[in-house]
Amino acid sequence: MAEYRIFTVDAFASKLFGGNQAAVVLAASDRPISDSTMQALAAEMNISETAFLTPLENQGEGEFCKAARFSLRWFTPTVEADLCGHATLAAAQVLIHELQNKHSELHFETLSGVLSVRPAGDGKLDMTFPADSPKLAEVSDDLRLIAACVAGRYSPTTEIAVSPALRYMLVHDPTLTDGDIAALAPRITPDVFAAGQREHIQGVIITARGSDRDFKSRFFAPWCGIDEDPVTGSAHTVLAPFWADRLGKSTFVAQQCSPRCGELDVALAGDGRVVVSGRAVVVIRGTVAL
Incomplete structure (x- = not known):
């Protein structure tokens, strides 16, 4: 050995x-x-x-x-x-x-x-890293089921997008605060797991505008053997272009508000890449x- x-x-x-x-x-x-x-x-x-x-x-x-x-x-x-x-x-x-x-x-x-x-x-x-800009999805029953599980509900205001390279599903309900998403405790049921497999989803990001950061998020990837990833650098290659469109800026202070929590500086580099620090x-x- x-x-x-x-x-x-x-x-x-x-x-x-x-x-x-x-x-x-x-x-x-x-x-x-x-x-x-x-x-x-x-x-x-x-x-x-x-x-x-x-x-x-x-x-x-x-x-x-x-x-x-x-x-x-x-x-x-x-x-x-x-x-x-x-x-x-x-x-x-x-x-x-x-x-x-x-x-x-x-x-x-x-x-x-x-x-x-x-x-x-x-x-x-x-x-x-390469940016992985998410595309707003046509909401299928499977995507709606996953979103409702992770966010605790699905409403007409819920945005669902999927990133093309990593196949990360992004869920944004503007009525949920960053405190709301920090308090979520989703349980991925067999039906939700099967829905993610049918949609070829690798992980789910739920995100909200931050009260003391530009934005906050959590990340769940049971399809890769990870119930919740505490802080996910790759998710921010999806989050940065998503929030750039909504906040009108290209540099961010972000927090992944899992129980372990983590801080990230994120910037769109302007050449199809994202700098995560x-x-x-x-x-x-x-x-x-x-």
């Missing part, structure tokens, strides 16, 4: 036990990990995402400190994810602040293309034998 360094990180948090947990595994270039083992380890960790990092250059001793380009893959407890913001933030936090990688910008080759992360000062990291804290450092 080979040993690999592993970290658990609270992403989109400035202190322990907030934000969203991710595990980060350092898979050296000469010790690859099989897909099945990655998935099994993610199930064992049983948190929203486990990220696997492998250097693509400067291989050999000290490669994690010297490389600027990495392969990055993310696994939920049940599936491989196409995009994960908080685990990308966690991976960059490990490279930059734990391993003292000094590059001014890191590049990650992922299922969503090449993503870049750079230090932004004040402990924050800027991540650049936040802090992270390493909680556990160890090794795993695979």
Whole structure:
């Protein structure tokens, strides 16, 4: 068996036990990990995402400190994810602040293309992702059922949109306040789960204009093995263009108001991309034998 360094990180948090947990595994270039083992380890960790990092250059001793380009893959407890913001933030936090990688910008080759992360000062990291502008949907019975479950009701004022790339469903009822969505406790029934499968939904965002932030949200993804994701960077690639149209601005201070809660700075970059910024804290450092 080979040993690999592993970290658990609270992403989109400035202190322990907030934000969203991710595990980060350092898979050296000469010790690859099989897909099945990655998935099994993610199930064992049983948190929203486990990220696997492998250097693509400067291989050999000290490669994690010297490389600027990495392969990055993310696994939920049940599936491989196409995009994960908080685990990308966690991976960059490990490279930059734990391993003292000094590059001014890191590049990650992922299922969503090449993503870049750079230090932004004040402990924050800027991540650049492709925008995934949601499109208002023709409301089917299945979408109406999902919206009513997550929001606690469905009304004629409810807006439902679906993002084309990630297949995130966005629910916005302007009569719900940010306090209302913070208090929601949806239970995904078998009927709701089946409705999401028929619509090929990967996750549901519920959002409201914020009383003390530009907007707030929560995110539920039982179709990926995650009942509720505490803070979801990828959801903000959908939320940023949605709220830009309604608030008439391109930079936002956002909060995902799950019980763990998390803070994000979000900006439309003007080139079809979204910059999501936040802090992270390493909680556990160890090794795993695979």
